Amino acid sequence: MTREVKIYTTPGCPYCKMAKKFLGDNDIKYQEFNVVEDKAARDEMRNKCSSLGVPTICFDDEVLVGFDEAQLREKLGL
Amino acid sequence: MYELIIVGAGPAGMTAAVYAARKRLNTLLISDDVGGQPITTVGIENYMGYQFIEGPELMQKFEEQVRQFPSDVKVQVGQKAESLSRIDGGFEIKTDKGEIHRAKAVIFATGKRPRKLNVLGEKEFLGRGVTYCAICDGPLFAGENVAVIGGGNSALEAAEDMIRIAQHVYLISLTPLTGDRILIDKVTGASNLTVFVDHEILEIKGKGRVEGIKIRDLKSKQQRELDVGGVFIEIGLIPNSEAIKAITTLNRFGEVEVNYANETGVPGLFAAGDVTNVPEKQIVVAAGEGAKAALQAHRYLQRLK
Numbered sequence A: 001m002t003r004e005v006k007i008y009t010t011p012g013c014p015y016c017k018m019a020k021k022f023l024g025d026n027d028i029k030y031q032e033f034n035v036v037e038d039k040a041a042r043d044e045m046r047n048k049c050s051s052l053g054v055p056t057i058c059f060d061d062e063v064l065v066g067f068d069e070a071q072l073r074e075k076l077g078l
Numbered sequence B: 001m002y003e004l005i006i007v008g009a010g011p012a013g014m015t016a017a018v019y020a021a022r023k024r025l026n027t028l029l030i031s032d033d034v035g036g037q038p039i040t041t042v043g044i045e046n047y048m049g050y051q052f053i054e055g056p057e058l059m060q061k062f063e064e065q066v067r068q069f070p071s072d073v074k075v076q077v078g079q080k081a082e083s084l085s086r087i088d089g090g091f092e093i094k095t096d097k098g099e100i101h102r103a104k105a106v107i108f109a110t111g112k113r114p115r116k117l118n119v120l121g122e123k124e125f126l127g128r129g130v131t132y133c134a135i136c137d138g139p140l141f142a143g144e145n146v147a148v149i150g151g152g153n154s155a156l157e158a159a160e161d162m163i164r165i166a167q168h169v170y171l172i173s174l175t176p177l178t179g180d181r182i183l184i185d186k187v188t189g190a191s192n193l194t195v196f197v198d199h200e201i202l203e204i205k206g207k208g209r210v211e212g213i214k215i216r217d218l219k220s221k222q223q224r225e226l227d228v229g230g231v232f233i234e235i236g237l238i239p240n241s242e243a244i245k246a247i248t249t250l251n252r253f254g255e256v257e258v259n260y261a262n263e264t265g266v267p268g269l270f271a272a273g274d275v276t277n278v279p280e281k282q283i284v285v286a287a288g289e290g291a292k293a294a295l296q297a298h299r300y301l302q303r304l305k
């Protein structure tokens, strides 16, 4: 099953790095958007995901704000 | 039953795990996350052996060292110890996942976590304008008005970052500013910063996201509302000592009281690092305390034999 996983990040954010590492380690393909540089992505994160925190991870109908490994595992069915 | 359970995989717990493994103690390390507070630290310049290293990188090295001993130390992450009680021959730990672990001795190394304000709106708007990680979320508030809550060094550092990117910064503290003089001077000199000392936060308001904050002057009791899109909470840390408070003595800050040998008042229960009353909350100190606690636990287990 391929699902579209998007992760919105800022460069200084340690939890974003951890989240990306987790996705990578679990062979989950994702698209990353740096919301400091990418204004459109920032608006998308705010408006579509109504989130103002990074990392914001979106897939299917899920919006996860922050890196919570247990929760991410559960929602991704790992 | 394990010989030893270590709770918490920060600098103290991971160091304890390596020392326990080298004593060949049959050990379980359980923790909420791996790395603890250094994971949120961008640059560390005072851990010996590294002139500069990022927190997450240093913690990855700690973890690799722990993982050198898979037959001695079992690691379980994503679990919080909720309670610890004495049982015949040792201790029993219940976790938030409903699991039960037993051991003859326990090292508690659960560190500290950011203190919450406990005001209306704080929980509701977490990730929607309320944040405890200024370096993470700061850039999202470029050009907006923001409030930084707190008066110590972390609040001042957050304010320092935000005066560069936000439109206006309100620094709100319950007490006079307590951080380093050099930081206070730097921050309070900025033209786009207003300081409110001796003010408390009454409420974080908004619709869907943070739109403002209500504060009150402690002396005059006068209230006012500030239009802000972001609220950065930096009001210090509290010890993660809840799980053992029923069986040990805590000091008035909630820290576990230990003696020079990391012993709590309960035989077989040791504590190390930021969760204890040991002065100086630093990685090198926590690591050293973790080593001491593991060696002491080993000695205790030897005596049981």
Ligand SMILES: Cc1cc2nc3c(=O)[nH]c(=O)nc-3n(C[C@H](O)[C@H](O)[C@H](O)COP(=O)(O)OP(=O)(O)OC[C@H]3O[C@@H](n4cnc5c(N)ncnc54)[C@H](O)[C@@H]3O)c2cc1C
Binding pocket: B007, B008, B009, B010, B011, B012, B013, B030, B031, B032, B033, B034, B035, B036, B037, B038, B040, B041, B043, B044, B045, B046, B047, B079, B080, B081, B082, B109, B110, B111, B112, B113, B240, B243, B272, B273, B274, B275, B281, B282, B283, B284, B286
């Ligand atoms: C922003 C910041 C910058 C810092 N900069 C520096 C610096 O430059 N140099 C320096 O030396 N120190 C620095 N420190 C201090 C340093 O990070 C701490 O002193 C050190 O991390 C303490 O280690 P610890 O293992 O005792 O606790 P922690 O690092 O807090 O680790 C505790 C561990 O226990 C786990 N845990 C908590 N509760 C439970 C539970 N109930 N059940 C299971 N597991 C649990 C946590 O998930 C975590 O893994 C900084 C701290 C902060 C917040």
